[in-house]
Amino acid sequence: MTTKVAFIGLGVMGFPMAGYLSRAGYQVRVYNRTASRASEWLEKYQGDAFATPAEAARGAEFVFACVGNDEDLRQVTIGPDGAFAGMDQGSLFVDHTTASANVARELADAAAAKGIGFLDAPVSGGQAGAENGALTIMVGGDNDAYQRAKPLLDCYARAVNLLGPVGSGQLCKMVNQICIAGIVQGLSEGLHFARAAGLDAEQVVEVISKGAAQSWQMENRYKTMLAGKYDHGFAVDWMRKDLGIVLDEAKRNGALLPVTALVDQFYSEVQALGGSRWDTSSLFARLTNIRDFS
Template identity: 60%
Template sequence: MANIAFIGLGVMGGPMAGHLAKAGHSLTVYNRSIGKAKTWTETYGGTVAITPAKAAEEADIVISCVGNDDDLSQITLGRDGAFRAMREGSLFIDHTTVSARIARQLFVEAESRGIHSVDAPVSGGQAGAENGKLSVMCGGSEPAVAAARIVMQAYAARIIHVGAAGAGQTTKMVNQICIGGVLQGLAEALRFAQAAELDLDKVFDAVSGGAAQSWQMENRWKTMAQDSFDFGFAVDWMRKDLGLALEEARANGASLPVTAMVDQFYADVQAMGGGRQDTSSLVRRMTRA
């Protein structure tokens, strides 16, 4: 069992930290909203810290799951950041979806302090976090990932070491590129079926068992048909993620024409007031027959 500092108790981080507490680890938690941190400890136990640095003081492992590059930089390298308090030989695991650039920067910063660092974005959404069935894609050294795996297995069904620092984040970009393309295809297919006046349940039964099957089809076809989107992974976050992928593509020379188009389609959904709706709300911008 380890002394763990967990920073960021949102819809993903809160359940993940909960699985660690249930597994018997000793947790000190920090959240920008201290009320949320206190509520978490009322459920799971542990200690609330007033800064990331205070959370990290006695920690063997510091785990973060925050919002974006700026948030991550603040909780690690800021005036009260965790890196200022972490001991030599300790381990930092970041589950935030951020740029590969900051993942590589934090690896260098950590290494200079004798800290092991792993960039480990996740896939599986809120349900995956709550059920402890996340898929984790890791960048970093083999020993660091091996050490991280021991604790991450409390909330992960799949843990893959993809490569060096930053590789976890670029793999998450691959994940989001795939999801965006699949959801646009699914939106078009659903609207086509409606225009053809087909029975949508029967269409789903007919195509979901063949080559067109996908996680998005299995989990979003019926809710898209019902115009139900007030759940899941928000459009605002998807635009952030696709922006990271497009930025990385400009750096590595990859061509992402469909991703760029889908990103703009999501901008349309935001303009329609759907920024906090699930990514399947992409179908809203298409005229219903």
């Protein structure tokens, strides 16, 4: 396979995603702000590392990015060393960062001015989903660009869907985070109540998980929550960043999100407990810190 692709950002998500592209036979060119991380990637996968996003993107038909936030995304795309400076006309930029819909539209306009295609394509599934090639990808952009990119996205996804024009992928990811926030808080309160009532919480979950209360969070997090283990998964800091994006967008579109705003406040209390890097299921720790029934 001779198609050259670039991948910018080799964090816990980007590292395995870029790896799947390499294993699929694409010529992968990588950039990471911390060069040692790129060196680590090269020890595991075939490819080449470059000193700037522009150099990594030069000659690539597809350029992927998965970085931290809006400003990180601007830094790796626009400017003299940004990916757009190195991309050819007709190439396609695919952004996997969870960012605002506004920055997606802003960068799509900047890309279009250079004859570059743009898709916003945030992902869901966490580190495990990235490592297992089982992510859900929510895409915004032009259908032709989407069809071009889909075979590559399929390398590390179990589901890929085009939601509408640029920005739609980010808006869909916001819905995803709204739902997760409410589910995790509900599960935390349920487990907390079970212990307070003197029930065997694991036995309770074994029963209710077979009915309407079942969720991915329940199936995958209740045991670690009950054990007080939060050193895995999606960090509280990241969730608060995402919920901040959600609440800002809600101010613009008029959506009422009282539960989401409350859960965001609860996550700030988890941060105060020292849980900035704990998994999002650590909402349970906030409750057990108030009153411990273990």
